[in-house]
Amino acid sequence: xxxxxxxxxxxxxxxxxxxxxxxxxxxxxxxxxxxxxxxxxxxxxxxxxxxxxxxxxxxxxxxxxxxxxxxxxxxxxxxxxxxxxxxxxxxxxxxxxxxxxxxxxxxxxxxxxxxxxxxxxxxxxxxxxxxxxxxxxxxxxxxxxxxxxxxxxxxxxxxxxxxxxxxxxxxxxxxxxxxxxxxxxxxxxxxxxxxxxxxxxxxxxxxxxxxxxxxxxxxxxxxxxxxxxxxxxxxxxxxxxxxxxxxxxxxxxxxxxxxxxxxxxxxxxxxxxxxxxxxxxxxxxxxxxxxxxxxxxxxxxxxxxxxxxxxxxxxxxxxxxxxxxxxxxxxxxxxxxxxxxxxxxxxxxxxxxxxxxxxxxxxxxxxxxxxxxxxxxxxxxxxxxxxxxx
Amino acid sequence: xxxxxxxxxxxxxxxxxxxxxxxxxxxxxxxxxxxxxxxxxxxxxxxxxxxxxxxxxxxxxxxxxxxxxxxxxxxxxxxxxxxxxxxxxxxxxxxxxxxxxxxxxxxxxxxxxxxxxxxxxxxxxxxxxxxxxxxxxxxxxxxxxxxxxxxxxxxxxxxxxxxxxxxxxxxxxxxxxxxxxxxxxxxxxxxxxxxxxxxxxxxxxxxxxxxxxxxxxxxxxxxxxxxxxxxxxxxxxxxxxxxxxxxxxxxxxxxxxxxxxxxxxxxxxxxxxxxxxxxxxxxxxxxxxxxxxxxxxxxxxxxxxxxxxxxxxxxxxxxxxxxxxxxxxxxxxxxxxxxxxxxxxxxxxxxxxxxxxxxxxxxxxxxxxxxx
Numbered sequence: 001x002x003x004x005x006x007x008x009x010x011x012x013x014x015x016x017x018x019x020x021x022x023x024x025x026x027x028x029x030x031x032x033x034x035x036x037x038x039x040x041x042x043x044x045x046x047x048x049x050x051x052x053x054x055x056x057x058x059x060x061x062x063x064x065x066x067x068x069x070x071x072x073x074x075x076x077x078x079x080x081x082x083x084x085x086x087x088x089x090x091x092x093x094x095x096x097x098x099x100x101x102x103x104x105x106x107x108x109x110x111x112x113x114x115x116x117x118x119x120x121x122x123x124x125x126x127x128x129x130x131x132x133x134x135x136x137x138x139x140x141x142x143x144x145x146x147x148x149x150x151x152x153x154x155x156x157x158x159x160x161x162x163x164x165x166x167x168x169x170x171x172x173x174x175x176x177x178x179x180x181x182x183x184x185x186x187x188x189x190x191x192x193x194x195x196x197x198x199x200x201x202x203x204x205x206x207x208x209x210x211x212x213x214x215x216x217x218x219x220x221x222x223x224x225x226x227x228x229x230x231x232x233x234x235x236x237x238x239x240x241x242x243x244x245x246x247x248x249x250x251x252x253x254x255x256x257x258x259x260x261x262x263x264x265x266x267x268x269x270x271x272x273x274x275x276x277x278x279x280x281x282x283x284x285x286x287x288x289x290x291x292x293x294x295x296x297x298x299x300x301x302x303x304x305x306x307x308x309x310x311x312x313x314x315x316x317x318x319x320x321x322x323x324x325x326x327x328x329x330x331x332x333x334x335x336x337x338x339x340x341x342x343x344x345x346x347x348x349x350x351x352x353x354x355x356x357x358x359x360x361x362x363x364x365x366x367x368x369x370x371x372x373x374x375x376x377x378x379x380x381x382x383x384x385x386x387x388x389x390x
Numbered sequence: 391x392x393x394x395x396x397x398x399x400x401x402x403x404x405x406x407x408x409x410x411x412x413x414x415x416x417x418x419x420x421x422x423x424x425x426x427x428x429x430x431x432x433x434x435x436x437x438x439x440x441x442x443x444x445x446x447x448x449x450x451x452x453x454x455x456x457x458x459x460x461x462x463x464x465x466x467x468x469x470x471x472x473x474x475x476x477x478x479x480x481x482x483x484x485x486x487x488x489x490x491x492x493x494x495x496x497x498x499x500x501x502x503x504x505x506x507x508x509x510x511x512x513x514x515x516x517x518x519x520x521x522x523x524x525x526x527x528x529x530x531x532x533x534x535x536x537x538x539x540x541x542x543x544x545x546x547x548x549x550x551x552x553x554x555x556x557x558x559x560x561x562x563x564x565x566x567x568x569x570x571x572x573x574x575x576x577x578x579x580x581x582x583x584x585x586x587x588x589x590x591x592x593x594x595x596x597x598x599x600x601x602x603x604x605x606x607x608x609x610x611x612x613x614x615x616x617x618x619x620x621x622x623x624x625x626x627x628x629x630x631x632x633x634x635x636x637x638x639x640x641x642x643x644x645x646x647x648x649x650x651x652x653x654x655x656x657x658x659x660x661x662x663x664x665x666x667x668x669x670x671x672x673x674x675x676x677x678x679x680x681x682x683x684x685x686x687x688x689x690x691x692x693x694x695x696x697x698x699x700x701x702x703x704x705x706x707x708x709x710x711x712x713x714x715x716x717x718x719x720x721x722x723x724x725x726x727x728x729x730x731x732x733x734x735x736x737x738x739x740x741x742x743x744x745x746x747x748x749x750x751x752x753x754x755x756x757x758x759x760x761x762x
Contacts, residue, residue: 043478044423051598094669099422100609104659106426107602111652114512114599118646135511136493210511210598214486221479257497262490269487276474284472 007250015140016253019206022142023245023264025150026206027219029157030199031241034220035234036161036192039172044099045087045193047213048106050200052083054113054209057134062120069149073201080197083109110209137208139249139260150202157198160191161234168192169230206245207261218268219244225279244268296340301368303337304346307357308365320356397519397532399637402651404538405594406629409603410611411545412584414625417608418560422601423478424581427466427485428459429588429600433510434492435459436592441499447533452589459585462488463578489597513596513648515637534593541590548583549622552576557618595648602652603629606659613662613669628658686726688756689716691735694745695753707742 010016037046056079057072064071083105090101161168170178171188179185196216203212223236248264277285306329311317327334338355341347346361357365416422435458439451462484469480496510518534530536549556555576559566563573584604591600611624636651643650664671693716697706706715712723727743730736735749745753 038479041476041478043476043482047426047482090663093671093674094613094663096417096609096612097420097422099420100417100605103422103426103601103605104609104656107599107606107652108656108659110598111602111649112656114646114649115640115643115653118649119643122644211486211490213482214490217479217482218486221475221483225474257500259493259497262493265486265490266494269483269490272483276469276472282474284474 010250010253013253016249018144018147019139019142019253019260020246020249022147022150023139023206023249023260024242025147025154025245026199026202027215027241027243027245027264028238029150029154029202029241030212030215031219031223031237031239032161032234033157033195033199034216034218034241035223035230035237036168036172037196037216038220038224039230040192042193042196043217044102044213045084046196046200046216048087048102048109049080049083049196050203050209050212050216051106051113052086052109053077053080053197053200053204054110054134055079055116056082056113057204058113058116058120062116069146073149073204076201076204077197079109079113080200081194084193084197134204135208135210136259137204137206137211137261139206139252142205146205153198153202157195157202160195164188164191172230207264211261211265214265214268215241215244218265218272222268222272222275225275225282240268240271244271296337299333300337300340301365303334304341304357304361304365305369307347307355308362308369311357317362318356318358320350320354322354326355394519395637395641397535398515398647399634401518401532401534401538402515402594402633402637402647403630404535404542405590406603406607406633406651407626408538408542408545408587409591409600410607410625410629411542411549411622412580412587413604414608414611414622415556415560415580416584416604417612419577419580422605422609423481424463424466425584425588425604426598426601427462427481428581428585429591429604430485430597431458431462431488431492432456432585432588432592433597434488434495435461436589437492437495437499441495452537452586455589455592456582456585458488459588460578460582463581463585511596511598512646513592513594513599515594515647518593537593538590541587544586545583548579552579556580595651599648599652602632602655606652606655607632610655610659610662613659613666616668628655632658683726683729686718686722687730687733687735688752690726690730690743691745691749691753692756694736694743695750695757698745698750704742707744709738709741709743712743 011020034043034046037043053076056075056077058075059079060071060075061067086105087098087101090096090104091098096104167178167183167188168191170181170183171185171192175185175189178188199216200209200212203215207215219237219240220233222240223233226236227233244264244267247267248260251267252258252260252263275283277283280286303326306326307321308317310321310325310329311319323334323338326338338347338349341361342349342355344360344364346358346364347355348358349355413422413425416425432455435455436451438458439448439454440446442454443450445451465484466477466480469475469483470477475483493510519532521533523530523533523536555566555571558569558571559573559576566573566576587604588600591603595603607629608621608625610628611621614624615621632651632655636654637647639645639654640647640650662670665673667673690712693712694707697703700706705711709723709727712718712727713720716723718726727736730743730749731738733748734746735752736743737746738744
C-alpha cells in the first residue's frame with residue numbers, strides 16, 4: 001500500500017477527515033499571516049501573543065462557564081491583544097529592549113493563565129475537561145462546528161490580506177516610505193498584528209498556544225527560500241502550512257501515542273529545513289553546487305591559460321605538453337579540468353599522454369585573456385609561475 | 391509553616407536566585423529570548439538522557455540537558471550564519487522542533503518516562519520534597535534542594551570569577567574585543583551556565599515559565615537601578631520574593647505554584663513599570679508636567695527681561711497681555727503667573743508684572759546658559 005492509498009484510507013474516517021480539515025485551515029491561515037510576521041521581523045511576537053492568549057481563554061471560561069468557542073476565542077483574542085500592546089509599550093516607555101519585553105509578556109501572561117487554568121481544574125463541575133488541551137492542542141476534540149469556525153477565520157484573514165494587499169506589502173518592505181506616501185501606517189500595523197491573532201485563534205485547538213509560534217514561522221520561512229515574490233511566497237506558505245497540518249494529523253492518527261500538535265510542528269520543521277537545504281538559488285545545497293561549478297570552471301580556464309602560456313614559450317600555441325608539467329603549474333585536479341576541457345573540445349589528448357590546445361581552445365583562451373587583462377599579451381598565471389624570459 | 395512548605399520555598403528561592411544571576415546578563419545582552427529557546431529544549435536533553443541511562447537521578451541528565459541547551463544555541467547561530475533567516479525566525483525555527491521531539495518522545499515512552507506533560511509545563515515543585523537525598527540512611531533533605539544549591543553555586547562562582555569580563559562584554563563588546571577579551575568566549579560560557587541553570591528552572595517551574603525566572607526579575611531590577619551590583623542584588627531579591635510570595639498565593643488559592651510565581655513576578659514588574667522613581671510611568675509623567683511649568687516660568691522671566699525698561703513695557707508686561715504675546719491659553723498664563731509669584735520671581739506693580747531680583751537672576755541665567 002503506497003502512502004497515497006494510506007492517506008485516502010485514513011481520510012475515509014470521519015473523525016480524521018474533520019481533524020485534517022481543521023489542521024489544513026489552520027495551516028493556511030498561519031502560513032499566510034506568518035509571511036507578514038516574518039517579513040516584519042516579528043516572528044517571536046507571535047510566540048508571545050499565542051502564550052498571552054491563554055489567560056484570556058481561561059478567564060473567558062471561568063466567567064461564562066461555557067465551552068462555547070465564540071466566548072473562548074473572544075477572550076483569547078483580547079488577551080493576545082493586550083499582550084501585544086505590552087510588548088510594544090515596554091520598550092517604548094523603559095530602557096528595556098524588545099527581547100526582554102517578549103520574555104516578560106510571554107511568561108507572565110502564560111503563568112497567570114496556568115493559575116486560572118488550575119483554578120478551573122479544581123472546580124467541581126466536569127465541564128472544564130479538555131480546556132488544558134489548548135496548551136498543546138487536542139486535535140481529536142475538533143468537531144465539525146470548530147472546522148466551520150476555523151473556515152470563517154481563514155476566510156476573514158484571506159479577505160483582509162487580499163483587500164489590503166498593496167498596503168500590507170508596502171508596510172512589510174518599507175514602512176518609512178509607506179508613511180511618507182501618506183498611508184495610515186499605524187492603522188495598518190495594528191491591522192496586521194490583529195490578523196496574527198486570527199492565526200493564533202485558528203491554531204488554539206490544533207497545535208495549542210505553546211507551539212503556535214512554529215506554525216507562524218516555519219511555513220513562511222520555508223516559502224521564503226523558494227521565491228522572491230510576495231504573492232508566490234504567500235501562496236507557498238499557505239501550501240506548506242496546509243501540508244504540515246495534513247501531514248501531522250495523518251501521521252498522528254497512525255499511532256495513539258503521537259500527539260498531533262508536536263507532530264504538525266515536526267512536519268512544518270521538516271519543510272523548513274528541507275527548503276533551507278534544497279531550495280533553488282537560496283538553498284545551501286544549491287549554493288554549494290553553484291560554487292563548486294564556478295570553481296571548476298575557473299580551474300579549467302586556469303589550466304587552459306597555462307597550456308597556452310607553455311605553448312607560447314615554444315612559439316607555437318598548439319605545442320603539446322605532458323600533463324605532468326601542467327600539474328606542476330596548476331596544482332592538483334588537473335586531470336579533472338583536462339577532462340572537462342577535452343569534453344568541450346578546447347584541448348586534445350595525444351596518444352602519448354601529452355595534451356595540446358585546439359583552435360577552439362585558443363579562441364576561448366584569448367577571449368578570456370582579452371576580458372581578464374586587455375593590455376597584457378602574456379597570460380598571467382597562478383602562483384608557481386617560472387620566470388619568463390624577456 | 392511545616393517543614394515541607396519550608397523546603398518547597400527553599401528550592402524555589404534557590405532556583406529563582408540562580409536564574410536571576412545569569413538572567414541579568416541575558417537581559418543586558420538583549421538575548422532574553424534565547425533563554426526561552428534553551429529552557430524548551432532542555433526537555434529533549436532530559437528525556438534522551440533518561441532513555442539512555444534509565445535513571446531519573448543521574449547527574450548525566452543535568453549534563454545532557456545543559457548540552458542540549460548549548461546545541462540549541464549552536465543551531466540558532468548556524469542558521470543565522472547561512473544568512474537565509476533572521477534572528478527572531480532562527481530562534482523560532484529551532485526550539486519548537488526540539489521541544490516537539492521531546493514531547494513526542496515523552497508520549498511515546500510514556501510508560502517508562504515518569505514525566506508527564508503537566509510536569510513539563512508546570513514544574514513539580516509541590517512534589518519535590520518527597521524526593522529525598524539519603525546517604526547511609528541519613529536524610530540530607532530534598533534532592534532538588536541540593537541540585538538547585540549546586541546550580542546556584544555554579545552561577546555565583548561564574549559571576550565572581552568573570553564579573554569584569556561579563557560586565558564589559560555585555561555593555562561594550564567592541565571595547566572588550568579590542569582589550570583582548572573574547573566576547574564570543576564569554577558569551578558561550580555564559581550560555582553554558584544558562585543551560586545548566588535552565589535544568590534547575592525546568593525542575594522548579596517547567597518549560598515555559600523558566601523565562602519568568604530568567605527575565606522578569608532582572609528586567610524589574612533594571613527599572614529600579616543604574617548600578618550593576620545593585621541591579622543583580624535587586625534581581626535576586628525580586629526573584630526570591632516572587633518565589634516565596636508565589637508559593638503562598640498558590641497555597642491560599644489552591645492553584646499552581648509555578649504560575650503564581652510568574653504572576654507575582656509580573657506584578658512586581660508592573661509596579662516597577664509604573665512606580666520606579668527613575669523610569670516609572672508615574673515619575674515620567676510627573677517630571678514631564680514639572681518640566682512644562684518650569685519651561686513656562688523661564689519663558690515668562692525672559693519675556694519680562696527683554697522688555698524691561700523699554701517703551702513697550704506697558705503693553706508687553708501686563709498680565710492680561712501675556713496670552714497674546716506668548717501664545718498661551720489665558721488659564722495657562724494665569725497659572726504661570728501665579729506660580730511665578732509664589733516662587734518669588736515676579737511681582738505685580740500697577741497691573742504690570744515686574745521681575746524681582748531673583749527673577750532677574752533666573753532670566754539672565756537662562757539668557758546666558760539656556761533653559762537647561
